[in-house]
Amino acid sequence: MRFPTSTQLFSLPLRSTKPPFLRASLVYSRMASSSAFQALKDSSLIKTQGFIDGKWIDAKDGGKIIVTNPSTDEELGTVPEMGVAETKEAIEAASKAFKSWGKTTAKYRHDIMVKFFNLMTENADDLARIITLENGKAFAEAKGENTYSASFIEWFAEEAVRTYGEHIPCAFPGVRNVTIQQPVGVVSILTPWNFPSAMITRKVGAALAAGCTTVIKPPPETPFSALALIELARRAGVPDGVINVVTTQKNVSEVAKEMCENKIVKKVSFTGSTPVAKLLTGMAAQTLKKVSMEAGGNAPFIVFDDADIDQAIEGAIACKFRGTGQTCVCANRIYVQSGVYAEFASRLADRVAQFKVGDGLTDGTTHGPLIHHRAVEKVQSHINDAVSKGAQVLIGGSKLPRPGSFFAPTILSDVPSTALLNTEETFGPLAALTKFETEEEVIKLANDTDYGLAGYFFSRDIGRVWRVAEALEVGMVGTNTGMISQAQIPFGGVKESGLGREGAHGISEYMNTKFIAFGGL
Structure with missing residues (x-):
């Protein structure tokens, strides 16, 4: 098996047109200086060497990696x-x-x-x-x-x-x-x-x-x-x-x-x-x-007609835009039932318009940059593809015209099932909304992927809660919540989202079970 080059490895899926109009403007904050390491209370925490056998060491050939601030x-x-x-x-x-x-x-x-x-x-x-x-x-x-x-x-x-x-x-x-x-x-x-x-x-x-x-x-x-x-x-x-x-x-x-x-x-x-x-x-x-x-995720986020819309909006904000959308468990596909689709889309856009994008060390900043410019290019390619297939930009839609790898938090409506973002993990601040009619239809859409890390849905019907939670082909389900990560849970997925579990039960992954039979007793 041939391993990829470093360039290929880090360009594999990340975890990895101008918009027709902006629903509302975003507020952007001032950048901070990269010299901010000097502001640490304990500057000895900054180490510029590797660590082997209790010693801080350099590379044998003296080679260096330059680390940059994605905000600047x-x-x-x-x-x-x-x-x-x-x-x-x-x-x-x-x-x-x-x-x-x-x-x-x-x-x-x-x-x-x-x-x-x-x-x-x-x-x-x-x-x-x-x-x-x-x-x-x-x-x-x-x-x-x-x-x-x-x-x-x-x-x-x-x-x-x-x-x-x-x-x-x-x-x-x-x-x-x-x-x-x-x-x-x-x-x-x-x-x-x-x-x-x-x-x-x-x-x-x-x-x-x-x-x-x-x-x-x-x-x-x-x-x-x-x-x-x-x-x-x-x-x-x-x-x-x-x-x-x-x-x-x-x-x-x-x-x-x-x-x-x-x-x-x-x-x-x-x-x-x-x-x-x-x-x-x-x-x-x-x-x-x-x-x-x-491994990778492609999480569905489902909002049923009977959902608490306030709760669903908060869940979408927490789930989709945490880490500026750069989490493996964030919502990648947002399905909203037709009866509440227009209200959900409008209210979500209003909330996203209030984000303050900028340097993470500036007071009031809610969302920072993407990790590098390759990530920006990927988000833009997903938007361009979806728009070319009929999606509409409600807010955002492009890189911000400033230093760093900042991308405007974006909401797309009427995203077709053929859009590339339905099969690839975007890993960026892009909320893609798709309308659905029935529970059966959305379960089929949600499971139509090779991935199965996390899934989310919002409903106040107790029967539906159990049916959908059991039907989603994922390792973790958030029901009426967009936040599931905790140390105490078994974290992991099914299908091509991985093997094993971390967190709860995770210690067993680092241990062998040995059987001993004591005879002659």
Whole structure:
């Protein structure tokens, strides 16, 4: 299997005409300077090196990756352009550390993780500021991500002391059947840029709690959040070699291949697009590693005639425009029943018109930029395609004429089923509305996709609530809510949206069940 080049890999589906008129104008806020790292309360959280075996190191060849602020296109700093040699070194370090970390008590790991959680809470403003500078999301939302991110460390600290085995009654006298849970070993972790902190702790938290050691490849767009977390983990007492970080961009193909095929690695956990998930799964299959793949989404969002429209509007705002539409569980296709279609479209447009788009560190900003200009191009292509097939632009519809990768929050009405956005994840601030008539019709439309991560619907009919929740072919359903993400839930999808679950039950993905029969009793 041939792995894509770095350019191809990061241009795979992201998680990845002028409008005829504007329904209302948007208010845009002033940009902040990329020098804002200087405003951190603890500037030592900014690390510009990779982390292997407890040491901050540069790339062996001195290569660098330039990290930019998507709000300004200004350089924030650099991190090492590492390669296979550094990756092998990180895997070896993790393997050495596993010999002791894997034998620590659950209580010992719990206590370190509680310290880690407390440090994340104490440094919440700095961690949020880093997220905003490299990812672009509004500061208030970045603080929310840090809270969400820390909740995984807290949750899995408690899970560590609950990794129970079981006693199984035996049919033979004098024999006792028991099972125990043991850590799988070294884990490779590959994460995306849209939640630069939470996507790391959701995986690292489970790995640490289970007794595993890790090698992390953060995205080149948002490495500083990852490195800041690892600095806090180090301060919390995580031993050398238990967490290692390899930063790369141009060498991503080779690094990912090593992380998946190296025999020392026993599990691969990835969040990102479905095409990349398939490639990584194929590589991991060469040695039959355990895998967790949280891949692409194409979430339906359904509003029935009997819905509470106020509730549905709030749900759409939270679900569709969180992270400026750059979340794997956000609404990608919005289906509204004919009886409330006009009211819903009008009121949603009124709400979106109130957004304040700008630099995330500016007071009052509600929505930041997209991660880079390729993301802008993708959103524009989806709009152009839908309009060419009969869709109408209610508001927005184009990139904002300013530095950075800002795109106007957009609502399209009368989107036909043939529009490209119905089969591809847009990953941007584009709400595409389609009218439907019957429950049977919309269930068919909602399930007409290869993906099955999340789905949402609004209805006050209790019978319909159960029917639709069970009928949607997704791993997670939001009923009368647009927000489902929590540390306590089993997060994951069906069909081509992935394998395994994170969050609740997620620790089992990092452990092996061993059966022991005790005879001679």
